[in-house]
Amino acid sequence: MPEPPGGSIAAAFAPPDRPNEIMPTDEDSRYQRLPIPEEPARDRVSSFIEIKHAYPPDEAVIEAQRCLQCAMPYCVQACPIAQDARGYILAIAQRDFDRAATVVLRENPLGTTLCKVCYHFCEDACIMHERGGAIAIRQLKRAAMELGKADVEYVPSAPVSQRVAIVGAGPAGLMAAWELGIRGYSVTVYEAEPFLGGQVGAIPKYHMDGYELELDVARFRRLDVAFQMGQRLGRDFTLDTLRAAGYRAIYLALGTPGYNSLGVPGEKLPGVYAAIDLLTETNKGPPVVLGKKVVVIGGGDVAMDAVRSARRLAEGGDVTVVYRRGRAEMSAGAEEIEEAEAEGVQFLFDHGPSQIVGNGKVEGIVIRQMQLSPPGPSGRPVVLPVPGTEQTLACDSVVVAVGEKADLTGFPPELDLAFGKQGWPQGKHDDTMTGVDGVFASGGKSVVHAMAAGTRSAEGVDAYLRKQGGNPPTPRPDPFGQGIAPTLPKGYGGPTWTP
Ligand SMILES: Cc1cc2nc3c(=O)[nH]c(=O)nc-3n(C[C@H](O)[C@H](O)[C@H](O)COP(=O)(O)OP(=O)(O)OC[C@H]3O[C@@H](n4cnc5c(N)ncnc54)[C@H](O)[C@@H]3O)c2cc1C
Numbered sequence: 057m058p059e060p061p062g063g064s065i066a067a068a069f070a071p072p073d074r075p076n077e078i079m080p081t082d083e084d085s086r087y088q089r090l091p092i093p094e095e096p097a098r099d100r101v102s103s104f105i106e107i108k109h110a111y112p113p114d115e116a117v118i119e120a121q122r123c124l125q126c127a128m129p130y131c132v133q134a135c136p137i138a139q140d141a142r143g144y145i146l147a148i149a150q151r152d153f154d155r156a157a158t159v160v161l162r163e164n165p166l167g168t169t170l171c172k173v174c175y176h177f178c179e180d181a182c183i184m185h186e187r188g189g190a191i192a193i194r195q196l197k198r199a200a201m202e203l204g205k206a207d208v209e210y211v212p213s214a215p216v217s218q219r220v221a222i223v224g225a226g227p228a229g230l231m232a233a234w235e236l237g238i239r240g241y242s243v244t245v246y247e248a249e250p251f252l253g254g255q256v257g258a259i260p261k262y263h264m265d266g267y268e269l270e271l272d273v274a275r276f277r278r279l280d281v282a283f284q285m286g287q288r289l290g291r292d293f294t295l296d297t298l299r300a301a302g303y304r305a306i307y308l309a310l311g312t313p314g315y316n317s318l319g320v321p322g323e324k325l326p327g328v329y330a331a332i333d334l335l336t337e338t339n340k341g342p343p344v345v346l347g348k349k350v351v352v353i354g355g356g357d358v359a360m361d362a363v364r365s366a367r368r369l370a371e372g373g374d375v376t377v378v379y380r381r382g383r384a385e386m387s388a389g390a391e392e393i394e395e396a397e398a399e400g401v402q403f404l405f406d407h408g409p410s411q412i413v414g415n416g417k418v419e420g421i422v423i424r425q426m427q428l429s430p431p432g433p434s435g436r437p438v439v440l441p442v443p444g445t446e447q448t449l450a451c452d453s454v455v456v457a458v459g460e461k462a463d464l465t466g467f468p469p470e471l472d473l474a475f476g477k478q479g480w481p482q483g484k485h486d487d488t489m490t491g492v493d494g495v496f497a498s499g500g501k502s503v504v505h506a507m508a509a510g511t512r513s514a515e516g517v518d519a520y521l522r523k524q525g526g527n528p529p530t531p532r533p534d535p536f537g538q539g540i541a542p543t544l545p546k547g548y549g550g551p552t553w554t555p
Pocket residue numbers: 173174175223224225226227228229246247248249252253254255256258259260263287288289290309310311312313332335357358361480498499500501502503504506
């Protein structure tokens with residue numbers, strides 16, 4: 057653990073004209089995270105109001121002053137987009153919220169969204185974990201976005217007279233639109249749905265109100281980026297029509313709009329919902345009417361969003377998660393699981409469904425005990441049902457949250473796509489190019505991973521188009537037109553994440 061610079065964190069970050077009078081001086085409190093203001097669990101389950109609230113300015117400054125400003129910041133290395141967290145935390149520690157906002161937005165065009173929903177891989181890597189609480193980095197990003205001047209405009213470089221089409225307006229497509237837009241390309245984003253954001257549109261409002269992405273995309277207003285909504289590739293247009301319209305490169309940022317089913321009898325009964333549909337519809341409103349006994353199948357973050365939303369929709373009803381493995385194997389984040397427990401969600405581990413029963417509508421679900429058997433080809437132990445352990449749980453709604461998948465209806469096979477960990481289509485080449493020249497594809501397992509994928513593909517598109525003119529790739533320009541290039545910490549060894 058490095059020592060605080062100069063022996064005192066407070067002295068190191070207090071502006072010379074403003075002696076620090078708020079930083080706690082005793083060692084213990086320096087290593088404890090300042091609690092994030094939040095709605096009590098008993099109150100919050102009656103509505104979708106946002107649970108977490110911003111730090112007041114003084115508290116944001118105190119929390120920022122806990123940061124050790126590591127010479128080699130693991131927080132930056134753990135971030136898929138190499139966000140300069142150290143830089144904006146320093147600005148907040150010096151009470152300069154405007155500068156903090158600029159630091160965030162210089163390399164992160166979706167800062168207002170990420171400051172509420174990022175899975176904060178930076179905090180997991182923060183060295184302060186060792187002594188107490190990691191710095192509340194996501195919450196400090198929120199302070200930068202809400203207390204600093206975040207309504208800024210991105211400025212395009214000199215126009216490049218080349219058109220690029222992006223298919224899909226999720227985080228990957230939006231990030232690529234930004235990367236190409238600030239380099240001066242003329243970009244059109246085609247999106248099948250009537251709304252931007254892809255799966256971000258399914259994130260429950262108790263995590264973020266829903267206006268955040270609009271604020272982010274409003275900063276694109278000076279870029280040559282246009283949106284064509286309600287346009288589905290494979291139904292309304294094809295790769296050939298895009299080329300005929302003059303697009304020189306195409307990026308497919310398609311994500312996983314489909315979902316896996318359980319494959320058990322009764323799944324088509326009224327009262328069975330796909331988690332992603334339930335969550336998207338709830339956000340769009342009016343809220344879905346669920347019964348009073350809800351069973352959610354799955355153990356990931358989407359299952360947690362579904363069950364916590366069900367708790368709110370069922371208005372005091374019973375909601376239970378049924379998961380085929382144990383708690384330790386759940387892929388949902390610990391914070392999500394703990395918050396769900398605090399909200400009264402029940403968990404039934406080591407059980408899986410075998411049938412959904414009912415007469416014209418869901419009346420129950422037959423579940424059975426599952427047990428681990430030796431690892432299969434993936435290296436993960438296989439889960440198999442234990443014969444004779446069936447029992448029926450009475451319920452009136454079942455929500456299925458067992459993963460999403462790509463929908464490639466109407467796509468040409470020559471694309472020869474590979475699939476990412478959670479099913480998104482991606483090109484097989486390093487620069488994410490697919491089997492078709494000039495067509496790129498990628499996606500990611502979280503918002504920030506998808507943004508990193510969008511960057512990689514945009515860089516691939518730029519390198520591909522520049523090479524045709526005999527030019528090297530364009531480095532990312534300063535998106536504010538001030539000539540300040542993004543900087544990475546000395547000794548930075550590249551990201552530690554995988555897509
Ligand atoms: C319920 C839920 C909650 C989540 N919560 C979080 C969270 O809190 N934090 C976090 O970091 N991540 C979260 N995620 C994950 C995150 O949202 C995804 O990893 C991310 O959105 C993936 O981005 P993407 O751009 O690759 O794909 P998507 O977000 O899926 O976007 C793809 C877009 O392409 C469009 N599209 C697809 N096919 C076509 C076509 N043929 N023609 C035109 N358009 C098409 C789709 O309509 C969609 O808008 C959550 C996901 C879900 C489902």
